[in-house]
Amino acid sequence: MLKLKGIEEVYYPQTIKETVDILRSHGDLAEVVGGGLDISVFPNPRIKFLIFLDNLNLSYVKDSSEGIKIGAMTTITNLIESDLIKDYMGGCVHSVLPEIATELLRNQITVGGSLGKREPYSDIVTLLYGLNGKIVLSDGEWDEIVSINDFYKENFKRLLKERIIKEVILEKYPKDYFFSMKRYVRNATDIALFNMATLLKTEGKMITSARVAAGSRPKPAYLMQGAGEFLKGRELSEDLAEEFGKFVEEHIEVGTDTRTTEEYRKNLSHIYAKRILLEALEAAK
Amino acid sequence: MKVKYIINGKEEEYEIHPGEVLLDVLRRNGHSEIKGNCYLGTCGACTVLIDGEPHTSCTILAAKVNGKHITTIKGIGDLNNPHPLQKAFVDVGAVQCGFCTPGTILSAYALLKKNPNPTDEDIKKALDGNLCRCTGYVQQVEAVKFAVKLLKEGKDE
Numbered sequence: 001m002l003k004l005k006g007i008e009e010v011y012y013p014q015t016i017k018e019t020v021d022i023l024r025s026h027g028d029l030a031e032v033v034g035g036g037l038d039i040s041v042f043p044n045p046r047i048k049f050l051i052f053l054d055n056l057n058l059s060y061v062k063d064s065s066e067g068i069k070i071g072a073m074t075t076i077t078n079l080i081e082s083d084l085i086k087d088y089m090g091g092c093v094h095s096v097l098p099e100i101a102t103e104l105l106r107n108q109i110t111v112g113g114s115l116g117k118r119e120p121y122s123d124i125v126t127l128l129y130g131l132n133g134k135i136v137l138s139d140g141e142w143d144e145i146v147s148i149n150d151f152y153k154e155n156f157k158r159l160l161k162e163r164i165i166k167e168v169i170l171e172k173y174p175k176d177y178f179f180s181m182k183r184y185v186r187n188a189t190d191i192a193l194f195n196m197a198t199l200l201k202t203e204g205k206m207i208t209s210a211r212v213a214a215g216s217r218p219k220p221a222y223l224m225q226g227a228g229e230f231l232k233g234r235e236l237s238e239d240l241a242e243e244f245g246k247f248v249e250e251h252i253e254v255g256t257d258t259r260t261t262e263e264y265r266k267n268l269s270h271i272y273a274k275r276i277l278l279e280a281l282e283a284a285k
Numbered sequence: 286m287k288v289k290y291i292i293n294g295k296e297e298e299y300e301i302h303p304g305e306v307l308l309d310v311l312r313r314n315g316h317s318e319i320k321g322n323c324y325l326g327t328c329g330a331c332t333v334l335i336d337g338e339p340h341t342s343c344t345i346l347a348a349k350v351n352g353k354h355i356t357t358i359k360g361i362g363d364l365n366n367p368h369p370l371q372k373a374f375v376d377v378g379a380v381q382c383g384f385c386t387p388g389t390i391l392s393a394y395a396l397l398k399k400n401p402n403p404t405d406e407d408i409k410k411a412l413d414g415n416l417c418r419c420t421g422y423v424q425q426v427e428a429v430k431f432a433v434k435l436l437k438e439g440k441d442e
């Protein structure tokens with residue numbers, strides 16, 4: 001079964017600059033390939049040129065003064081095996097990763113590919129939204145660091161015709177931050193029907209700032225602005241957890257697709273929002 | 286375009302279309318021991334090891350892995366000299382139609398290379414992308430555990 005009939009040529013650039021030159025010369029007819037899962041499962045018949053990033057040495061997880069740097073070609077398996085990720089946010093990020101997809105696909109899905117495609121069901125995009133990941137875009141001469149919010153506010157697909165995602169930087173949050181991610185699946189290897197990631201900064205039980213991201217809605221992941229504002233300045237308690245669950249259920253933007261209904265996703269959002277706050281309360285004790 | 290792979294230790298050169306997936310290239314060139322089914326990365330029948338790591342060859346572009354080492358089920362043992370995993374799958378009754386078996390054994394093989402003493406949970410996690418329509422999974426987990434025992438004993442009897 002020839003999946004990508006239109007492909008005329010493939011490239012194996014050695015540098016980011018070379019990659020971007022090829023991209024620019026072919027415009028909309030070229031596509032950069034991360035792990036290559038998306039392009040092989042959802043082939044785009046318009047694409048004629050593929051650019052493989054495998055020779056750019058972009059598979060790494062390393063510590064730096066700016067935060068933890070994750071190369072664009074790093075797979076989910078690489079993240080799971082990284083000691084830095086094992087310890088990051090008290091292990092809360094590490095515990096989510098083995099639940100995503102299957103071992104075979106975790107070996108193929110890359111961080112850069114997930115961000116560059118922003119598929120609606122991506123758990124990686126929700127995770128990085130929740131963690132307020134910074135995306136490093138590069139044309140080989142200049143690196144630009146943008147927040148994940150700004151990246152998706154722009155026409156990111158257009159941006160990626162001029163630059164590539166080089167890496168992601170995760171801030172090393174101090175101990176007064178709490179992170180949790182939830183995803184709902186019908187069976188162990190299913191695509192999430194809904195996912196939610198929350199980052200809270202607390203002083204004792206007081207929430208001083210909050211980020212709430214949700215995905216698989218079935219639209220792509222987004223940052224639920226109102227939810228962060230709702231939590232700011234509130235004190236963690238069981239009552240607040242219930243109140244927050246109701247708030248999220250009422251305000252979250254979810255829809256219906258063939259896999260589940262808007263109502264079901266709203267119910268899930270209520271349960272997860274509440275559960276996350278109860279976990280944060282427990283952690284604050 | 287031309288690609289080269291080291292398949293089961295032997296260098297092979299193939300003429301491919303640049304948009305083909307690895308599964309099609311390998312099967313067309315005689316590697317029918319690799320099965321194909323969903324072409325979506327969901328069943329695991331097409332599993333091969335690429336530089337030792339299990340992948341669904343139906344979602345890997347053949348051109349992307351140009352130059353890599355590829356291992357199919359034939360690369361780890363054969364009828365006369367089966368790998369302990371192959372022997373264990375037969376002995377424990379973890380094979381029925383056999384369609385999923387090459388992929389499942391290769392995923393288990395990669396697991397045991399990384400982790401020679403896996404827990405049941407580790408085994409289930411490693412095989413989570415290899416679906417079986419016949420045998421079910423209890424015997425497969427048992428087979429991997431039996432293979433661990435055989436490997437430790439250093440023999441396949």
Ligand code: FES
Nearest residue numbers: 322323324329343
């Ligand atoms: S044929 Fe490749 S995963 Fe099903």
Ligand code: FES
Nearest residue numbers: 381382417418419
């Ligand atoms: S033995 Fe038939 S699919 Fe597994």
